[in-house]
Amino acid sequence: MNGMHFICDPLEIERKSFEIIDSHIPAGKFGSKELWVLKRVIHATADFDYVETLRISHDAIDAGINAFKKGVTIVTDTKMVAAGINKKALNKWGCNVKCYIDDPDVVSYAKNNCITRSMAAMIKAVEEPDNRVFAIGNAPTALYQLVELVKNRKARPELIIGVPVGFVGATESKELLKALDIPYITIEGRKGGSTIAAAIVNALLYMA
Amino acid sequence: MNGMHFICDPLEIERKSFEIIDSHIPAGKFGSKELWVLKRVIHATADFDYVETLRISHDAIDAGINAFKKGVTIVTDTKMVAAGINKKALNKWGCNVKCYIDDPDVVSYAKNNCITRSMAAMIKAVEEPDNRVFAIGNAPTALYQLVELVKNRKARPELIIGVPVGFVGATESKELLKALDIPYITIEGRKGGSTIAAAIVNALLYMA
Numbered sequence: 083m084n085g086m087h088f089i090c091d092p093l094e095i096e097r098k099s100f101e102i103i104d105s106h107i108p109a110g111k112f113g114s115k116e117l118w119v120l121k122r123v124i125h126a127t128a129d130f131d132y133v134e135t136l137r138i139s140h141d142a143i144d145a146g147i148n149a150f151k152k153g154v155t156i157v158t159d160t161k162m163v164a165a166g167i168n169k170k171a172l173n174k175w176g177c178n179v180k181c182y183i184d185d186p187d188v189v190s191y192a193k194n195n196c197i198t199r200s201m202a203a204m205i206k207a208v209e210e211p212d213n214r215v216f217a218i219g220n221a222p223t224a225l226y227q228l229v230e231l232v233k234n235r236k237a238r239p240e241l242i243i244g245v246p247v248g249f250v251g252a253t254e255s256k257e258l259l260k261a262l263d264i265p266y267i268t269i270e271g272r273k274g275g276s277t278i279a280a281a282i283v284n285a286l287l288y289m290a
Numbered sequence: 291m292n293g294m295h296f297i298c299d300p301l302e303i304e305r306k307s308f309e310i311i312d313s314h315i316p317a318g319k320f321g322s323k324e325l326w327v328l329k330r331v332i333h334a335t336a337d338f339d340y341v342e343t344l345r346i347s348h349d350a351i352d353a354g355i356n357a358f359k360k361g362v363t364i365v366t367d368t369k370m371v372a373a374g375i376n377k378k379a380l381n382k383w384g385c386n387v388k389c390y391i392d393d394p395d396v397v398s399y400a401k402n403n404c405i406t407r408s409m410a411a412m413i414k415a416v417e418e419p420d421n422r423v424f425a426i427g428n429a430p431t432a433l434y435q436l437v438e439l440v441k442n443r444k445a446r447p448e449l450i451i452g453v454p455v456g457f458v459g460a461t462e463s464k465e466l467l468k469a470l471d472i473p474y475i476t477i478e479g480r481k482g483g484s485t486i487a488a489a490i491v492n493a494l495l496y497m498a
Contacts, residue, residue, distance in 0.1 A: 092406055095431075099457040128455050128480035129337070162485065165373035198300050223303075247336050247485075249307040272336035277370065277455075277483050 099125055106130055115143045119267065119285045126281035135270040137260065142241055145265035146215065146286040149240040150175045154214035156283060157207045159183065159200050159224040159246070163217055166280025171287035180213065182206050200224035208237035217243040219279030222251030229258045243267045243282050245274035307333055314338055323351045327475065327493045334489035343478040345468065350449055353473035354423065354494040357448040358383045362422035364491060365415045367391070367408050367432040367454070371425055374488025379495035388421065390414050408432035416445035425451040427487030430459030437466045449473045451490050453482035 103124050112120055116138050123132045153176030158164045164181045172179065182188050182203035192202035200221035207213050208231050216239050218225045225244045231237040244259040245268060246252045256268045267282055311332050320328055324346050331340045361384030366372045372389045380387065390396050390411035400410035408429035415421050416439050424447050426432045433452045439445040452467040453476060454460045464476045475490055 091404070095406075095456075095458045102457040125457075126455065127483060128457065128460065161373040162370050162488070165369040166484070196299070198303075247334065248303075249310040249333075249336065250303045252336065275335060275483070275485050276374070277485055280370070 096125075107133055115289065118289060119143065119282055122281045122285035122288075123278055126277045127275075129273075131273065132269065132278075135273065137266075137268050137270060139260075139266045142265040142267050143286065143289070146241040146243075146267075147290045149214050150177055150287055150290045152214075153177055154240070155180055155210070155212045156215045156217055157181070157204075157213045158216075158279065159203065159218040160220045160276050162276035163219040163279045163283075166277060166284075167217075168284045168287060171284065171290075175287070175290060177287075178212075180207070180210075197227075198223040201227040204228045204231060214240045215243070215283075216241070217279045217283050218246050219243075219274060219276035220246055222246040222248055222255040225255040225259060226251065229255065229262060232262050232264060239264055241265045241267070243279055245269045245278045245282070247274040248272060304333075315341055323497065326497060327351065327490055330489045330493035330496075331486055334485045335483075337481075339481065340477065340486075343481065345474075345476045345478060347468075347474045350473040350475050351494065351497070354449040354451075354475075355498045357422050358385055358495055358498045360422075361385050362448070363388055363418070363420040364423045364425055365389070365412075365421045366424075366487065367411065367426040368428045368484050370484035371427040371487045371491075374485060374492075375425075376492045376495060379492065379498075383495070383498060385495075386420075388415070388418075405435075406431040409435040412436045412439060422448045423451070423491075424449075425487045425491050426454055427451075427482060427484035428454055430454040430456055430463040433463040433467060434459060437463065437470060440470050440472060447472055449475070451475045451487055453477045453486045453490070455482035456480060 103121050120136050155178040158181045161181050164179045167179050183199055188199055188202040188206050192199040200223045204224050204227040216228055225246050242259060242264055244256055252272050259266050259268055311329050328344050363386040366389045369389050372387045375387050391407055396407055396410040396414050400407040409431045412432050412435040424436055433454050450467060450472055452464055457480060460480050467474050467476055
């Protein structure tokens, strides 16, 4: 290999990547905004399974864009999701990202109540009125807890991006999310992850 | 749903998850250390494709464990990979994580030389002798550049975890990694990602 015989212009890499992604997505299956989110998810994962499993409620994309334009705070379940969100795009709209997983209140509340820190983090997060968008990429228990809080009228987010990954509770927690009357973006089944949650947030931020 | 009718003990979730993962992996295909890495990757992704595509050089796991026991610095290509590494496990061995992507030298070097910031970050990273393990989860150009630096005897890492994701250069950069005489852990094909790179680092840290 000669060091310069590969594409190293980021814009050209991205253009070429989306050309390849486009060629694999069946035409007409998605609206243009939904397609953009799907393409960002596939770009982040190189996994075309998401063509079949990405679920976007009819009002979710507009809800996300409108929220971001107001400069809301996005709550993430992991620091990985927070790290993956494009800070330039975030700052453009005056938005913030918060992850409560290491908050001392959360750590002690989880221990005292025998729940996961991911759950305690959601309980703490909904107390703050600026926390209007939730992006859960890792912990099914975080999504379960958030669903409970919505059902108990302790929370009313403008958008929930609920894409936890895993073998215990991930599939089920995402089904419960879809049954709420809150705009959502999710993935059917076990797959998901922090990179996907961040990719969806970024897709909406770029669209705003 | 009743809030308490799901498993919310993290240890029980993990135990149950690995029981399900175990039941899907063909017996005898992997050594016990390799199997542990594979299981952590599947745990992080819920994707069994990695049974077929994870590649671990014969010396990679011991090389990683030995390096971590010396308290080395791990270089990541993205802040997401850095965020996903377990800090408690890292601190236990006196290891550090560094990501140079936002370093002002890196930003200006990339601009002046028309290369990606991911590439410039690798050029900067190899100057520091403590940087002994590299974990690349996102950018094929970072892996390309690191391979070049090894070939040009500018770098000699103890382990390269090279699992960039994508449609342009990811597959090829990972093939070039396998052709080096450096211990490696990689994924064949387009798939990979920051969550996988972090999961592999954590698997080795837990084994150390």
